[in-house]
Structures are given as C-alpha cells and as structure tokens.
Amino acid sequence: MTRSILISPSILSADFARLGEEVRAIDEAGCDWVHIDVMDGHFVPNITIGPNVVKALRPHTTKVFDVHLMISPVDQYLEAFAAAGSDIITVHPEAGPHIHRTVQHIRSLGVKAGVVLNPGTPAKMLDYLIDDVDLILVMSVNPGFGGQSFIENQLRKIEAIRKMIDKSGRDIHLQVDGGIDFTTAPKAIDAGADVLVAGTATFRGGPSAYADNIRKLRGG
C-alpha cells in the first residue's frame, strides 16, 4: 500500500538566532509540518523553548505546528501551547499522572492529540488510548537531543503499531522521531510510518540544501 509521506523537520537543528527565517525556509523548501521540540531540563536533560516562542513563530508559516512536549508535569501547560498556535500536541505518558485525561484535555482545546512512546515503552500501552488519539509517535532515540543514532529495534514497534492502527480503522498518523536520515527514512516508511521527523538531516548543508534534503527524506 502506498501512503503519502509527510516530512516534519525538527527546528531543534535550526539556527536559533534566526528561527523565523529558518521556519520560512523549510516551508518554502516543501516541508509538510514543523516539528517543535519543547524540553524542560527535568523530563529530559535539555532545555529548549516555551509557548512564547511558538507564538512568535506562528506568523511565519501556515504549515501544521507539530508540538512535541517533553516537559513534566505537562497538564498545566497545555492551554498555553494551544493558544500559541499548536495544531498537534504530543505528550509522553510518563509526563503526567493520567495520560487518557491529558489526551482528552488536548482535544477539548481544539487541538489534535498525539501520544509518544519512548524506546523502552511497549506498544501494548496503546490498547486503551488508540481510540482517542490522532497521532502516535515512536521515538527512535531517547528524547532530549538531536543528532543521535536511530535505534533499529524500534522498527518492530512501528510495524506492530501500524497493524493496530489498520485494525482500528481510524485515521491516525504514525510518526517516527530520532536519527531519521536518508538511510533510516526508507526503513521507517517500510515499517509503516507516514510522518518522519528529521532535524539533523533536514538542516544539514544550510538553506540551499533544505529542498533537496526534504525531497530525499520523502523518498523522491
């Protein structure tokens, strides 16, 4: 089955001094979504950006803002990220006491809800969430940093989740994040992913290379 592949560049690898320009450059280069990694130095050992930056970037593109929250506790920040212009908010089950309630909360804000599985988290935990999410994200690195190596055994998890999604009959995106490059992208696609997050592989080579990088990641 051929499904269309979406590319969501992680702006973690962009030039932070020129973030607005970088977002416009990946938009013009043909990205589908913009992946925004939010880290708090507590849930993960790195600190990135908050809702004010998301809001400041919003006028630079009309593309989907795919916001990956790596903050704990997460619930108290959902309103701010929704109001800042997020289209999808993706949360880790370990980032709050009640993942099902968190997902319902995100949807109540008029935003699509994603759930993300760390490399050590089994697909099984989706059994009672799959009916309530719009996106499932498989981390193919441990969260916290760009530029890490793809963990190959996550391909089995992607395959298993693809079967769960197809069986559910629901329209759910299956996203993969971490170590996606021109070699690992086709493996993730073959396993059943339809949204690829790529930071290092999109931004490598500077703005003149973005369009080519995105096209190659998509398999073109």
Ligand SMILES: O=C(CO)[C@@H](O)[C@H](O)COP(=O)(O)O
């Ligand atoms: O969420 C994360 C890391 O925690 C990712 O979105 C990375 O930022 C992806 O970077 P690359 O592995 O593509 O460089």
Ligand SMILES: [Fe+2]
């Ligand atoms: Fe991410």
